Amino acid sequence: MALNPDRLFPIEPEARTLARRLHAGVETLPIISPHGHTEPRWYAEDAPFGDPAELFVVPDHYVFRMLYSQGVPLEQLGVPDAGGRRAETDGRAIWRLFAEHYHLFRGTPTRYWFEYSLETIFGVTERLGPANADRIYDTIAGRLGEADMRPRALYERFRIEAISTTDAATDDLKYHDAIHASGWKGRVLPTYRPDGVVDPERAGFADALPRFVSEAGEAMNYAGYLAAHRAKREYFKARGATATDHGHPSARTANLSEAEAGQLFQRVAKGEASPADAELFRAQMLTEMARMSRDDGLVMQIHPGSDRNHNPAVFKGFGPDKGGDIPRPTDYVEALKPLLAEVGNDPAVTVILFTLDETSYGRELAPLAGHYPALRLGPPWWFFDSPEGMRRFRELTTETAGFYNTVGFNDDTRAYLSIPARHDMARRADCAFLATLVADGRLDEDEAHEVARDLAYGLAKRAYRL
Amino acid sequence: MALNPDRLFPIEPEARTLARRLHAGVETLPIISPHGHTEPRWYAEDAPFGDPAELFVVPDHYVFRMLYSQGVPLEQLGVPDAGGRRAETDGRAIWRLFAEHYHLFRGTPTRYWFEYSLETIFGVTERLGPANADRIYDTIAGRLGEADMRPRALYERFRIEAISTTDAATDDLKYHDAIHASGWKGRVLPTYRPDGVVDPERAGFADALPRFVSEAGEAMNYAGYLAAHRAKREYFKARGATATDHGHPSARTANLSEAEAGQLFQRVAKGEASPADAELFRAQMLTEMARMSRDDGLVMQIHPGSDRNHNPAVFKGFGPDKGGDIPRPTDYVEALKPLLAEVGNDPAVTVILFTLDETSYGRELAPLAGHYPALRLGPPWWFFDSPEGMRRFRELTTETAGFYNTVGFNDDTRAYLSIPARHDMARRADCAFLATLVADGRLDEDEAHEVARDLAYGLAKRAYRL
């Protein structure tokens, strides 16, 4: 059951050997993690993690959504309700439930990440199941208290060179300040994610917006609102931020006149925005953010196309991010025109596009990124952060956009222990793809080595200006 | 030309050997056929089949659509016109025409099914062509009269454990009753397909609706109409039905208030429904059917997204189901919300989703089925019931939904002789996929054996409650 040293490589022996050689050149490169959701508090406080269930089940929507889909109640998995209360707090009971349903994860990336972590971090090489659930639980639990299992020690052990967190525009970044003040040398960088004060349909927007503007000492009008963004972006930059991130229902952008934008802002600020106004305001703000990026050099990321909280009962009972977000078709060709007309031809701007709609890879994203100097393609995201997803991404984008209009890998996770597993998967998947190109005569091996290193390390570092 | 024992397996030798081992464990498992279109009359009367053309060409839209696409008139293929008359009744002449155009089927599943049947049932291992058309015709014709070629004998020979037919809500199921009364032990089960009294745009709806309600002894209002459905579902259940099936242009669902639904029903019943009313009525009825499924335990199947009778000349001349149905883009994310809000979180309900829009596999269907307890994914359907289609289905759904949110295979055919061929293809395609996962280190072989058996047998049996 131990990890196969050739996992994810092509199964044809010659191509497999090539993949091994390529992988040997990237296996131990440092990790650049330019987009993700680990907590800055972890690095600031460096406290030990909780029990095995709290580590692997309770906070991981990949895990509990699969169990839920087969009838396991979220309550029994210890998922906190909307008020933060957990119906089940017995880690061992949760772990047993996970072990009992472990077969559900056959063929999934969740299984891959989990087993990689089990073996490389905890030395467990058995497959989890009801029979060994308690034993494995004890092994993990026993290790969790040790000093080398704390966040900072793991940062070193994982060979992380830089890791970005994702932080609300209203955040004061006190944990980032604390990390810096501590003298620890790990690079934990904030990312400016202003959705909470940009999207009128987010819960809490009505309170957040005036607070955001007034804390900046600005007037409650469009100019003041934009000035508040500019100031807070500088605040983030001063703490190491190199990027912003925007999670919108669509990729729509707009470029209104100052008068129109000002009137729209007034409707939004008064809570009078219709759904169409809300969409237009988000669209307008993407273009504003792109202009600010041109000015302050922060790289801009757009993560569109998730139908958030699709399941009203789960949202009501357990809040957001509980596995009930579903991708939907996403247009980029029309949607991005206003933004691209403004900054698309500027090579000094970098806008990184993500998608949950794979049909756009070859039809829209690769043609756009293969033309506009400001555009780059983010790696396969969320449901597609998987071996098959990575293969499709390369097969559908490389021929039109090449490798150098992509930005390497994002682990995009809040599951800290899975970070090396995710980079391991991405490096192997990319080496497998490259080996195939060499084996069928489309690429020379020396070039494949160079590309492999760029995909594993160089492109992320350069695209995110790290 | 004889069947390759390694057909559809991976071509790399190690993975091929793995696929062989996996396949050996499932090759002779009984057939569960939970959705299809064979005629209950065949099993009731157990009469011999007609001539080879009537068996393989005249009723098979996969066959005659391809010939038609290359200019062969449907008349010459003996396809009955809208009045049921056949311009050509000479089976041998039709067969020769088929043989002459046999090269058109290169690379198609039709060819695979046909040759499997020829070899395993008739012992023919030559490739059909003009030179041997008559000889093969005679071989088949000679066998068709023999006792072991009758429907019940073939049921045994094919190792069918249970087979479901598809029956109109207005059907009295007399053939199912006759099968039962005959004492024969074959399990031939009806499926409740109420499209004819649910879809105001179906030919014959205006007559069928009042007859359906009055035969149930109910009043001609919405409550009476729903009561008629409930009663007829019980009638089907009493004859072995475990499932319903719904073939709609879209997957749209609705959940109207009682008053709204009642008014909509009145417009529908009076023949005053606009196209939007018709769509809304179908949508409302999917949610009603889901509620009834929650009450009576029948599994619900939704087959959406076919643009029926796309070719008006063929429809006028030859009626429906003549190869002129074309898939169209199908939304599930918005469409299913009303139904899912009603029954989606209930693990006791099973709704099986099919699609003719493969873009929804990874983007919508796997994320939905990987979250909602009530949802399962049906196998690749119609144009995608093929080796490549099956591979894409697994590659696009497994990583998010796993294997256990899918329901095994449906042969979905009216071509009785092709049933073993279709299950053979599905078992081989699944073993090929599993062998690849084992070969590249994502799955252990002992697990792959278990999954192979579930995909070939267990999942269909459990999902359809057979």
Place this chain on the structure above:
Amino acid sequence: MALNPDRLFPIEPEARTLARRLHAGVETLPIISPHGHTEPRWYAEDAPFGDPAELFVVPDHYVFRMLYSQGVPLEQLGVPDAGGRRAETDGRAIWRLFAEHYHLFRGTPTRYWFEYSLETIFGVTERLGPANADRIYDTIAGRLGEADMRPRALYERFRIEAISTTDAATDDLKYHDAIHASGWKGRVLPTYRPDGVVDPERAGFADALPRFVSEAGEAMNYAGYLAAHRAKREYFKARGATATDHGHPSARTANLSEAEAGQLFQRVAKGEASPADAELFRAQMLTEMARMSRDDGLVMQIHPGSDRNHNPAVFKGFGPDKGGDIPRPTDYVEALKPLLAEVGNDPAVTVILFTLDETSYGRELAPLAGHYPALRLGPPWWFFDSPEGMRRFRELTTETAGFYNTVGFNDDTRAYLSIPARHDMARRADCAFLATLVADGRLDEDEAHEVARDLAYGLAKRAYRL
């Protein structure tokens, strides 16, 4: 760095050997090039080509769009501005810039075509880079002046049997006449492409329309306009044309009454067409063209779905066809109904469909072409004219439409030297696909040889009536 003799073949040795055998049977077949954009003037004047940059960089949007996407200004690449002026005319400087960014093309078809041409035409087997840029430049430049490098000599050397150009409806075809008058035996055939007088949104339409009608001696009404088309089609036919071509934003067709069409034409002719009118006029004209094809036997090609001139700054500065065209989702199922109701069931008509939306291959195009006698599928187009694109095309269309509802390969290029490279790629990609079908038992090898020859030669010749 020399070309791998097994390039693009399957990497598994047995399938590779099969592919080699299949390819040996098609490698030296003549080239049929039924759709492309070479200049008839080249064959008429038979003048030598310019410098290496003018040959490989300046006119090739595949090349300069990739360089532009990474920040290289079009000016520095010698791309002429909208007024036809080139800011950079030093071929060697442009070439060095290309060489410096050559790594961007790793994994792209552009690289494949370029290296095939370099080796087979110029004997260069080194990989281009900054170090050898000047040397390779000199080698190419030295060869370009030689007699065997002129257009007619290359036509013979490339083993072209027939090549179609693409010509405006307003073209007088004087170069085609000159080719014919010269006594040279090369077959260079015009194709009727009337977009400039069919699409009210094209630049220059307002001038072109009345000139087109009056030059035909017809009255400026709908009947006169249609008569002008009929006459010009005959003019093209008399010069060897066998086909028409239509590049529309969508595949929409319409079939208006004579009165409606006449009124629509009046609005169009007066410059009063709304965007909806323009779309409807294009739609109507596709059906008119299909009717004319039924009468005069010209094969009809439809190339829909490109969002032309997506980048307004590039369009303003450099004009059309500068890499700023982006695919968009394209519907065929609804869009083609009017046209298909008119000619779809006529086996004497041939309408060849292309797409920039790969989602339509399996969902719409293969089902349509696998049913309607008048429909055939064109090869993968533009962004998908690549090894992966060709593989997806076959995998997604063959099972439903077979091989014989497709029309072989189009090189579709204005890059004359890349023509053999593109056919080489297509022949290898098809042999690779066929070898896989043979290796996994779905096709017999003797049939695969026959299909390979049809895909490389016979289908194009027959579909385009050459």
